Amino acid sequence: YFIGSIIPLALLVYFTVIYIYPIIIEGNSEGVPIHIPILLVLAVTLSLLGLTVSVNTINSSISSIKNLHIKLNSLVDITKLFRTTPYLDVLSENIVKAAIRLSSSEGGSLLLYDYSGNLKYNVVKGKGSRELTDRIVEKGEGFSGWVIDNGKSLISNNPGKDERYNPVIYNETGIDPKSILVSPLIHSKNVIGAIEVFNRKDGDYTAEDDKLLHSLADQAAISISQCRFLDTQKSDLINITSILIEAQD
Incomplete structure (x- = not known):
């Protein structure tokens, strides 16, 4: 998911450098092809979506690790109880x-x-x-x-x-x-x-x-x-x- 969010972000940077930056320098806003803003918006949307999913996945993994840690600690305590x-x-x-x-x-x-x-x-x-x-x-x-x-x-x-x-x-x-x-x-x-x-x-x-x-x-x-x-x-x-x-x- 993280890699998936990086790819659209890289495309965003690419289109900005290739198309937007030269036009800004020249001051000719009418020279931007119509599909470029659409692609930029799409790239931003996909990047944000990928980052959101990545964060949720990471949080879920952290929660699973915490639960496993709690269970392992419980297992240690249980083992001590068994032996006594x-x-x-x-x-x-x-x-x-x-x-x-x-x-x-x-x-x-x-x-x-x-x-x-x-x-x-x-x-x-x-x-x-x-x-x-x-x-x-x-x-x-x-x-x-x-x-x-x-x-x-x-x-x-x-x-x-x-x-x-x-x-x-x-x-x-x-x-x-x-x-x-x-x-x-x-x-x-x-x-x-x-x-x-x-x-x-x-x-x-x-x-x-x-x-x-x-x-x-x-x-x-x-x-x-x-x-x-x-x-x-x-x-x-x-x-x-x-x-x-x-x-x-």
């Missing part, structure tokens, strides 16, 4: 809330494998939370099942026409998915679950949203694995203590 949360249920709630906030979504969910190997909706926020919570997801079922099977993130801004769309889930909950973003939770090269958000409040999900959710998912996977490790240690300690007490009796 020792309880899996509280951590899971915080993960979903953070994902919804960072992606400007209407709702979201966290899917995790339980100790029996079943993939479940661990935490659900937004519409359909009651119906989806603790629901078992079959292998490859829906968008999240596909993401977990493939270990790749997914953006679908027209879910109804996507071959991975599973109407059963949305019929059960009454959710009308207009857009979906899912990122896998990967720890030590193993997929342990997924984060899903749906219905972005302002337009479609973008590659930037995908990168932010992916970064959040990486930190979430580490924190979830740490929580589970601590839970296992606590359980082992309790079992050992019980065995020792029984042995003493």
Whole structure:
């Protein structure tokens, strides 16, 4: 846009030097061809239009950069919160809330494998939370099942026409998915679950949203694995203590 505004401005200078300036020096205003003033006015108009569009584009870019900076700072704070949360249920709630906030979504969910190997909706926020919570997801079922099977993130801004769309889930909950973003939770090269958000409040999900959710998912996977490790240690300690007490009796 900036270059587009410079070209008419250069033409304006060219016509002025070639046609207008010599006539001004000679004092013969009647010697100006009729098309020259028209071209000058057109050049000025196009230059102003190009500059206006350039300014608007720059302002929009600055606004986007500021929003990204705010989200990145939020991601840092969220990561610190994850690492200081020792309880899996509280951590899971915080993960979903953070994902919804960072992606400007209407709702979201966290899917995790339980100790029996079943993939479940661990935490659900937004519409359909009651119906989806603790629901078992079959292998490859829906968008999240596909993401977990493939270990790749997914953006679908027209879910109804996507071959991975599973109407059963949305019929059960009454959710009308207009857009979906899912990122896998990967720890030590193993997929342990997924984060899903749906219905972005302002337009479609973008590659930037995908990168932010992916970064959040990486930190979430580490924190979830740490929580589970601590839970296992606590359980082992309790079992050992019980065995020792029984042995003493």
